[in-house]
Amino acid sequence: MNNAAISIYLDTRHKKANGCYPIKLRVYNPVTKKTKLYPFTKIKSEINNKADILKIINEGFTMQLALDKIQYSNKPRGTNLKLKFFLNECMHKSSNIAESLHPFSFEKFEKEMFDNIPANGNLSSCYQTKIEVLENHHKIGTASNYKLSKKSLDQFASTISKEISFNSITPDFLESYERYMLDELERSETTVSMYLRALRAVYNKAIDDKIIFPEQYPFGKYKYTIPTGDKVIKALTKEQLASLFNGIPKTLEQQKAKDYWFFSFYAQGMNIKDIALLKFQDVKEDSIQYTRAKTKNTGRKKQKIIYITMNEYILDFIKRYKTLSSSPKDHIFPILTKGLSPHEQHKKVKSFTRYINQHFRKYAILNGINEAVSTYWARHSFTNTLINNGASIEFASEALNHSDIRTTQNYVAGFEENRKKEMMKELLKFQLDE
Template sequence: MSAIVSLYLDTRRQKNDGSFPVKLRVTFQRKQQYYPTGINLTEQQWEKVGKPKPREDFIRDTKRLLETFSDRAEKVIREMPLFSFDEFETRYIGTAEAPSDSVFAGFERYIGQLKKEGRAGTASSYQCAVNAIQHYHSRKTPLTYRDIDPQWLKGFEQWMLASGNSITSVGIYLRSLRTIYNQAVEDGAIDREVYPFTKRRYQIPTGRNTKKALTLADIEKIFHYEAEPGSAEERARDLWLFSYLCNGMNPKDIARLTYQQVGEKQIRFVRAKTERTKREVKPITVAVTDDVLRIIAKWGQKPVSPQRYVFGVLEPGMSAERERAVVLQFTKTINKYIGRIALSLGIDKDVTTYTARHSFSTVLKRSGAPIEFISESLGHQDIRTTESYLDSFEDDVKAQYASALTSFKKKE
């Protein structure tokens, strides 16, 4: 019998602000032990944390942070040959290193962890964030977590914008900083009471959701665009269409696609973006159409073998850093040619591989597809409220919606 980990709001002793401490509860053979998390919540906040998809930033961040406590405890328990509370406490608490109050040290540790996990793209994003923060701080004194208050965050935001950065970049960098800060709270390097990323203290800005999708008429133009046979332009057009037809599959997943994942009626894959960040990742299922098979037949590597990459972008044994560089160049090439094609067709939009993903979801929405189906198709596994619907879509229904992506062909 394994020990069970849960979170518990201890309402026996109320604090002056009306909150109660949240504790980690470990149960083994009907015996329970409680361990502090350093987080205090009101009963109303605790109820919101328990919901599948909380809306408030503070509640969402608190939910994520509490999940890191339970995840860490479960990991300790899994690694124990035989469970005992004494051994658990030694591993979970007793051997923990003294937490560092250095923000840059926190970034360095997390970036190193990402590189070990082969998440080179995410590591690069965090490195860009810490580079900007170091430039803004520009003092010889260390940057501690106590320095990160609402005034500092507002100053960083203003400095970023004044330096010519977009509000989207500001949001990306500050969400990276928030992740590092949350880890510091978990490690005990900073008290949760001074947490600055709340609705009342400081809200991370978000960029405007500009429309990136093409109309079906625009996609029809791209579909019928006559490129020189066998040219790089033709390959880029076809791979852009492959992304559009395959649930908005992003370039990294196209590059990593193997013949083993391609069936007669379905392509099944797990997004590289989520495979290491979720406990249970539901594979994305793509309905294989004649156009999808035509693109694979034209550009796929020969001979066909299960473990072989379909489009030959990657090679077996590549390091994470090399794979990232190759995928970036692959994406850049597609974007260069599809951008030229769009311009020559009179499409007044910045067409990229990201546009293919937005166009896929928008065309399906306009065709009447349920939002639950679109959510499943895109691999949005963080939308827990749709999970109960995902298994209800049969293959023939998926094929029906997939046919809507090239409905203009019915006119021909």
């Protein structure tokens, strides 16, 4: 008698980007009344051309009936025949293991079923899967970060004659990688943090999907801790803002950069990508209403709408820089054109951001500001101005569309440090006055 019920299950809880659902091995323990689902990519098989089978499995099925036709067909052909053999093999193997366990436990079942599967090589495919998911959701910038993360880890591994895999990456490996990045390549802690947070996300997903065991996780207490990154709050003072706002640019490029930078500032720190994506339909009588590109396609049922109150600067900016089109669904500003793919949009926005930063820095230097001021400073400067004018953290968090108020608190903590330094300078002035 079986201690557990084994079946092949169409997981309709998780719809894939192509509209299909993944199939998984379903194991039910009647004693504890608990069910677990396992991806077929974990199951070792002797069948030829397993890659072809996994491709079909990864694509998924639209309905249970389509899966049943393959599983119970008397005359399957070609790849469907191989898929049927593979599924039957998995069922047979898992049923035999379940029958041999007295009493049955998921821990013992997983050890018998999956322990002999080498983890080497799986990390690269998990990275690639994550990148494809991000690209399918038009998260091109984030996908690019995952690519850079994997490339950086590959480069380090090659220096010690290793290949990255779930087995080779240990806390010691990550400690060595951090030293390599900081000491040899002279990269910042922020870069290390960014790359390793991507790696950690890949590990978490692999554990959720039962591709690896939790014991293989190299992060956390008594293991490896990702550096927090350089906490540098980049904001302009009230005096610097006044100098830049009232200053006169020397070139048309500097004027354009100045105008876009201050539009971002007055639009509550709106980033260049969101500015580029603004459409005429987003402009209402007394406000701009839009959803941040960063939060789109994140699985949230209801996307949060950000409201930007109109003022004279915003109205004048739109009037001067808007395109000639008046179609509600057309972009307001001539940064993006119709028909661009997500990758092409990403390149255009990146190029335009670089253009604004390049010319705004030149303009800032003309006004006695030698720091590398960028569009990113507009958001922090907006926040700094709010806080200095007495706004509460809750108000600032709402204006910035932070989902977690702790993010806003981190901003404010940085500003407080700057204030402390200025206050200490004031306290020591009496020494100079004597």
